[in-house]
Amino acid sequence: MQHQTGIETVAASYAHSIEDWVACRDASNGQREVHRKGEVYLPRLGGQDADEYKAYLLRSTFLGAFGRTVEAFSGMIFRRDPVIKLPGKMEEWQKDVTGDGIDLVSFASMVVDESLITARSGILVDFPSTDGYGDLTIAEAERLKLVPFLRLYTAESIVNWRFGDLPNGGYGVVKVVLLEHVEEESVSNEFETVELRQYRVLDFHEGEYRQRIYRQDQKGATKRRTGVVDANREEKPTGETPNADSLYTGQKISGYHLYEVFPQIGGKRLNYLPFTFINVRTLTANVEKPPMLDLVNQNFQHYRISADYYHGLHYVGLPTPYITGVSADEAPTQIGPSQIWHLSNPESKVGYLQVDAAGFQSLREEMVAIEGRMAAMGARMLAPEKSGVEAAETLNIKSRGEHSTLSKISGTVSRGIEQALIIARDWMSTSGEVVFELNKDFVAATLTSGDITALLGAWQAGAISKEVLFDKLKQGEIIREDVEFEDHEEAIEEGAEDLAGMFGATEESQDQAGSRSPAGEQDEEALVDQEDPEGSE
Template sequence: MTDVTFTRSEYTAAQYRWRLVRDVCKGSETVKVAGDYYLPRPNASDKSQDNKDRYDAYKKRAVFYNATGRTKHSLVGAVFRTWPTLTVPGALDYVATDIDGQGVSVYQQSQSVIGHLLEVGRHGLLVDYAAVEPGTVSRADEHAGRARANVASYPAESIINWKTRQVGGQHLLSLVVLREKVDVDTDDGFGSEQATQYRVLRLDVSGVYTQEVWEEGSSKAEMTVAPFAPLNGSGQPWRIIPFQFLGSENNDTSIDDSPLYDMAEVNIGHYRNSADYEEAAYLVGQPQPWMSGLDEQWRDHLEKAGIFLGSRAPWLLPVNGACGVWQAQPNTVAKEAMDAKKQDMVSLGARLIERGSAVKTATQADNDSAAEHSVLSLVVSNVSEAYSQCLVWMAEFVNATGEVVYKLNQDFSQITLDATILSALFNAVQGGKLPEGDFWQYLRDRGVINPEKTDDEIRDELEAQSTGPALDDTEVIPNGGKPSNP
């Protein structure tokens, strides 16, 4: 029996940790909406309305401190502190502004992909082309964007099934099933509903890449688009599936660990401790007046006259009566647990939570940075390699030739420009001791020169600049250039 909705066991096993990290990174609202999935009820066996109301207040008072989400944004920002290097043939220049056909640039899409990998350690990219008949696409269609290669981004949750098979000396993808959400217009033409469909990518028995689409119905999924074979720029069918897996460890088909999972678990524990701490502060945080030695007559008198607090409202008590204010002793267990988890998150990489008070030397700072960003470096390297491969496939779709490179920054330390070093390097170039290309690369790495400019482009721009006075060729010199009479 055909079941396009089948999911692999590894996919099912990863659902809990994927949801946990996703929800934590989204923030307080998402975590609190989940209710007792993340914050257990203090008295779960009590189903009364009073207990439900108490739990709602208990949850509302809790403070969710989103260290995990802030850490993710900080790490992505560190990668794009220096602009990536993009080198593509002229036919693919559009990827710098629109790589997916929806106005998202390769830079924006790769930012999002890095965020996904930090959250769940898995992602996918599909290189595709408009489904048109061979030979019917004109240059005008390509320039207008009606038919051109693009890269579609798929989160880990959308990649529900995959298979590989050995062809010669390598293992090739033979099947990928992608679950997609598509908008369907309602009958009135204004509203829309979301439907689920499945895009099936496979290598058929003859080794040709095909696509087909299934739509989820009320009882079963049915095929809505029959298998078709996309063609490359030469009009030939593909012999591979142009789908690229990305991971936090490598870019194979296996599901890698989530880099932020451990921090997310601690973050949820911090949230639960906060709920207990705020509940205790609410219940016993205010001082409680008390009286003793009252008989019924004094009690009735005070109830009738009312009891007021303050120096201008003295309490009249009978002989041997006593009064006071009861203040609960501080219970620091929940607070200490919160502080301990905060330190745990700091050690796991949440630098934005708390900065160290000690002043570190430059060497210590560099060593700390190298250790802390080792996982991020691996993620960035995987993303660079994946996009470089996708751009090669895009070039094959449009039959373009030339160098293809997409390289993200892997130096996450704060970039500085040292005037002394800069002067020494310049003098070395002037003295013939350092190639000018190495000097320009130093400036590229520090954002002074556009990292996408080649040495030849820099040299041409320098030669085109005038070294003399900024005078226009058509400027008229007064008095024919002769000195004026005094």
């Protein structure tokens, strides 16, 4: 990565990791993006010109193993809805946490995808600009429907950070630099869109949280035609667009216009950065290795071998004719069933140059072997990180998931989103419990009829409580995840009353049945005697 200066400076660990992040991103996006990168992932063969390489590239196939693995693991986490508890004031807000229509669960799904792909993302809790309103009270902000929103930043967009002494004591992150891409109408052509780089700096000024926004001048921007959309790029700018009339400082630094703002809660400035780093295991600024980087590398190796394999098959399927013992003038120029070759030299020979197809067997075998390794690497995401020797057969999939990398991702993302929600709650000046917990039960484990019979028997024998029975039935997906024990018991009682009414089991009939109980007992004893005549001595 080229050395950068000023606002474009990146952290050392960012420069070290960006190549891996981009590779993981491209692999997740699939063949179109991989082909677009050309020689980055598929080197040109010696002697190939541009047209030959283009044909070589088009014949290659990128197997979307990594992308499908990401989708599968994300689906495992979200096969059950997250546990969400929010103050009443936030119930409606969770239907649109980004300000552009994305609900909380969908936002969480995006965060999980980032953890699976690059192992890194960040959430900024921001607030619409109140510039022009002055210092607003909480009531005034509510009346104007100004609410906080969440913004997700990918690993590639968190370009720099710094540690230092925090204003409220302790040591931690005191500066974060975020790279954004925004679009503006060209100043010279209203039908042309200009893409601008924008850096958002979160830091402290005299102990107070500040945002500085460096927006690229249009002279150095990339022009893009309106209506031409890159599917791998977010068209909507990340974060709020600065209000140029009020936030612009009048400064222009190295081709960037500088804007500045001090976000406030209830008219008071903050003494912390409302930004949360999310990795696989921690919520720190430290960079972690992408959890499936080895799988990605194998995916690209499979891609390169497939290119050679299909390149060779192309020539096997299209043999090249040859002829010897003739001059260049006498050599035929056409071939086919309607063409006759007249050769004056009786020793002339004709034939086809054809590659032996058996030579491609080793390539095919290696592709199959890589596919097997990729499957094993994906499965390893569900394997426990063992502290000692333990036989694999002693663990089932469900218990393994509790200590797996996927489980760590679920837990860390849960804590990160919960932390962001607490900041949003405080910004909305409300109180109450905030809970956000993603599912860690990744594989359905429905109980069999034998399992249910055994559980009921244990409960009837007094070996387990009714609450334990309920929990086991819930874990076995016999009872819905969102049903609580008290509600379940109430539903059973209501159902019993309805059933009693259906069969006319009124209090009167029950009294009558009670008056006949001695005779009933005698009849029952007689029935037993009939069934087991040897039972009496």
